[in-house]
Amino acid sequence: MVKHIFITGGVVSGLGKGITGSSLGVLLKNSGLKIFMQKFDPYLNIDPGTINPIEHGEVYVTDDGGETDLDLGHYERFIDVNLSKISSTSAGRIYYEALEKERNGKYEGKTVQVIPHITNEIKQRIYAAEIESKADVVITEIGGTVGDIESQPFLEALRQIRMENGKENVMFIHVALLPYLKVSGEFKTKPIQHSVKELLNLGIQPDVIVARSELEFDKKLKDKISLLCSIPVENVIACPDSDSIYKVPLVVEEGNLHKITAKQLGLKLKTTNLKDWKKFVNNIENSKEVLTIHIVGKYVELSDAYLSVMESLKFSGYEISKKIKFNWINARTLTAENTQDELKDAKGILVPGGFGEEGIEGKILAAKFARENNIPYLGICLGMQVACIDFARNVLKLKEANTTEINPNTKYPIIDILKGKNRENIGGTLRLGRYLTSLKENTLAQKLYKSNEAVERHRHRYEFNNVFRSDFEKNGMVFSGLYLEKDLVEIIEYPKNDFFIAAQYHPEFTSRPNKPNPLFMGFVNAVNKKY
Ligand code: GLN
Numbered sequence: 183m184v185k186h187i188f189i190t191g192g193v194v195s196g197l198g199k200g201i202t203g204s205s206l207g208v209l210l211k212n213s214g215l216k217i218f219m220q221k222f223d224p225y226l227n228i229d230p231g232t233i234n235p236i237e238h239g240e241v242y243v244t245d246d247g248g249e250t251d252l253d254l255g256h257y258e259r260f261i262d263v264n265l266s267k268i269s270s271t272s273a274g275r276i277y278y279e280a281l282e283k284e285r286n287g288k289y290e291g292k293t294v295q296v297i298p299h300i301t302n303e304i305k306q307r308i309y310a311a312e313i314e315s316k317a318d319v320v321i322t323e324i325g326g327t328v329g330d331i332e333s334q335p336f337l338e339a340l341r342q343i344r345m346e347n348g349k350e351n352v353m354f355i356h357v358a359l360l361p362y363l364k365v366s367g368e369f370k371t372k373p374i375q376h377s378v379k380e381l382l383n384l385g386i387q388p389d390v391i392v393a394r395s396e397l398e399f400d401k402k403l404k405d406k407i408s409l410l411c412s413i414p415v416e417n418v419i420a421c422p423d424s425d426s427i428y429k430v431p432l433v434v435e436e437g438n439l440h441k442i443t444a445k446q447l448g449l450k451l452k453t454t455n456l457k458d459w460k461k462f463v464n465n466i467e468n469s470k471e472v473l474t475i476h477i478v479g480k481y482v483e484l485s486d487a488y489l490s491v492m493e494s495l496k497f498s499g500y501e502i503s504k505k506i507k508f509n510w511i512n513a514r515t516l517t518a519e520n521t522q523d524e525l526k527d528a529k530g531i532l533v534p535g536g537f538g539e540e541g542i543e544g545k546i547l548a549a550k551f552a553r554e555n556n557i558p559y560l561g562i563c564l565g566m567q568v569a570c571i572d573f574a575r576n577v578l579k580l581k582e583a584n585t586t587e588i589n590p591n592t593k594y595p596i597i598d599i600l601k602g603k604n605r606e607n608i609g610g611t612l613r614l615g616r617y618l619t620s621l622k623e624n625t626l627a628q629k630l631y632k633s634n635e636a637v638e639r640h641r642h643r644y645e646f647n648n649v650f651r652s653d654f655e656k657n658g659m660v661f662s663g664l665y666l667e668k669d670l671v672e673i674i675e676y677p678k679n680d681f682f683i684a685a686q687y688h689p690e691f692t693s694r695p696n697k698p699n700p701l702f703m704g705f706v707n708a709v710n711k712k713y
Contacts, residue, residue: 184312185351185447188340189323190388192358192377197394198430199357200253202421203321204260205431206355208459209440210319211261214452218315219257219269221250222304223325224332226274231612239486243639243691244269247615253323255490255691260431262694268311273332276303296335304339318449328356329380341385349389353446355439356381356388357421360395360403369399371407378411389446390417390439398422417442426466428695431459462695465500473499473709474507476528478548480541482510491534491562494693498706501698506706516544525551530558530709533565535641535688539588546572553682558708560701561684563642566674567597569684570646570654573676577657578650587644598647600670613640617665619672619687625662626683627673630700636663638672638687645686646671681708 189203200221207217223230230238231249242255250270258265280303284294292299311320324340326333344352358374374393381388391413393399399420408415419437424430434440435454444451475495481487485508492508499506511524513533525531531552533545542564549569552559561569567585574583574596585597600613619636621628628634648669651661663673663685676682681704689699698706 183347183351184317185319185353185449186308186312186343186347187319187321187353187355187443187447188343189321189355189357190337190381190386191324191327192356192380193327193361193373194359195325195327197357197359198421198427199323200256201260201427201430202355202357202392202434203323204257205434206439206443207257207261207321208431208456209435209454210443210449210451211263212456212459213440213444213454215318215449216316217261217263217319217321218311218317219254219261219263219265219321219323220308220311221253221257221270221323221325222307222336223251223270223272224330224336225272225325226277227272228274228278229270229272235481235487236484239484240489241641242490243614243641243688245616245639247639249612249614249641251325252486252489253325255493256427258691259493259694262697266314268307268314271304271307273335276300276307276335279303297338300335301339301342304336305343308339308343319447328377328384334384337381337384337386344386350446350448353390353443354381354386354388355390355392357392357394360393360399360407362396369395369403371403371410374407375410387412389413390419390442392419392421392434392437392439395420395422426463428459428463428466431456432463458696462500465503465696469500469503469505471504472507473504473529473706473713474509474527475530475532475706475709476509476511476525476548477532477534478511478513478516478545479534480513480536482512485510488534490688490690490693491532494690494699494702495532495706497693497695497698498702501696501703502707502710504706504710511544511548513541513544513548516541516547518547521547521551525557528552528557529712530560530705532560532705533562533568533684534690535563535565537564537587542568542585542588546575549684550576553676553679556679558681558705558712559679559684560705561674562690563640563686563688566684566686567644567646569674569682570596573654573657573659574650578653585644594650595647596650597644599643600645612643613645615639617672617687618667619663620666621673622660622662622664625660626675626677626681626704627662627701630683630704632700636700638685638689639691640687642686646674680711681705 248267545568550572580594583594584592
């Protein structure tokens with residue numbers, strides 16, 4: 183029997199429900215269980231693929247090409263399991279699929295209603311995750327906050343799942359805010375009580391409360407929460423703010439969250455082995471010296487847009503006891519006149535992925551600056567495309583070189599749309615998910631991966647145009663990674679420089695604690711050498 187853990191949020195959003203769930207996942211996995219995670223988001227977009235990163239942070243891509251919420255990145259980095267499309271479901275997708283069934287006559291003339299039709303769709307996704315993952319435990323996070331109009335059908339579905347399977351198989355963890363009032367110098371439990379009441383209104387009695395607070399709090403407060411929320415006192419877990427999200431598994435271990443879970447769900451735990459996790463946390467603590475990386479992007483005001491890139495850089499830094507500092511450069515305002523000023527101190531330049539016209543000329547300038555000044559360069563997706571455009575314009579002297587994403591009529595379409603893809607239908611039509619890259623002998627790519635192949639995740643519509651390949655090669659560019667089946671360029675590198683490499687895929691999605699992606703590790707090592 184697969185066990186389910188449902189994570190709900192109370193009082194405010196942004197408390198780290200995902201981190202709490204993932205932390206419990208770390209504990210259970212390292213106690214010998216197979217874990218799977220999923221998230222339900224109450225918004226109406228079918229998936230976050232079309233949401234502006236300013237609103238929603240990065241789009242995290244799964245192996246099987248799901249465009250998902252950034253929380254899935256946390257899940258994967260914590261529990262070190264490759265998740266899939268079933269791990270991310272929005273209310274939009276649920277309604278879309280239900281309405282499609284209605285149009286196809288699948289409801290046999292019945293009136294289609296939130297209960298039972300929408301709730302059944304939700305339940306079906308949870309049971310499908312159970313079957314697909316073959317996990318011992320499925321941890322499901324419900325986005326948003328209890329009390330939101332949008333989350334009601336989800337909570338009703340969870341209530342039904344508990345009814346169908348019993349308390350010994352289904353557990354509710356409520357992560358809620360315990361605010362501290364500076365003026366009176368005390369914690370206030372009332373918001374937690376109210377959010378538990380909201381849950382009770384929907385027929386759900388939580389089994390555990392994870393009280394998120396700014397500061398540590400004492401046992402008396404736990405007693406109070408326990409009494410007023412009808413929860414055994416040992417099931418009230420303190421989770422004060424932590425200076426690193428990666429310390430949270432250790433915090434909830436202290437609170438015995440895994441043991442409480444095991445007791446209720448009848449799980450047999452082996453001795454929890456957090457050796458590797460603790461090593462990682464120690465590395466974080468011991469990383470004091472700073473390496474600065476210049477990131478030339480479009481959304482510099484909101485670094486959540488590049489969350490996985492940042493985590494990948496940090497993980498690589500920890501491997502060599504270095505703390506990474508980000509120097510955000512706004513690609514929109516980078517010009518031929520100010521590039522020198524903005525980037526003259528750079529010891530490493532990274533151009534991440536991106537879409538659309540804004541900022542692209544600035545990114546091309548950044549790639550040019552790195553190439554001409556032998557500054558370590560890592561280009562990701564659009565970051566590879568702009569490096570190719572710079573090379574065409576300034577080395578091959580094809581001044582009008584461009585990507586057809588920006589200028590469909592360019593004389594030199596260095597980057598062009600993949601055959602069979604179109605520009606109009608923007609949702610879910612990209613080249614998505616994992617593909618195999620074959621790595622060329624004796625190249626930097628092969629050296630970094632220590633292998634002849636790499637499997638990485640993609641999210642793009644345009645590709646390097648093979649018509650220009652031999653001209654590039656004649657001038658010193660090396661195509662060190664190819665997707666052989668379709669003869670697509672996956673990695674370029676420029677061996678004249680100490681470190682200049684760019685990939686059409688997104689290496690940031692496969693970095694894990696203690697296991698940074700090889701391209702990031704190589705880049706950070708190269709930056710370190712420049713100090
Ligand atoms: N806009 C480019 C494309 O669609 C690059 C995408 C990306 O950087 N993720 O090909």
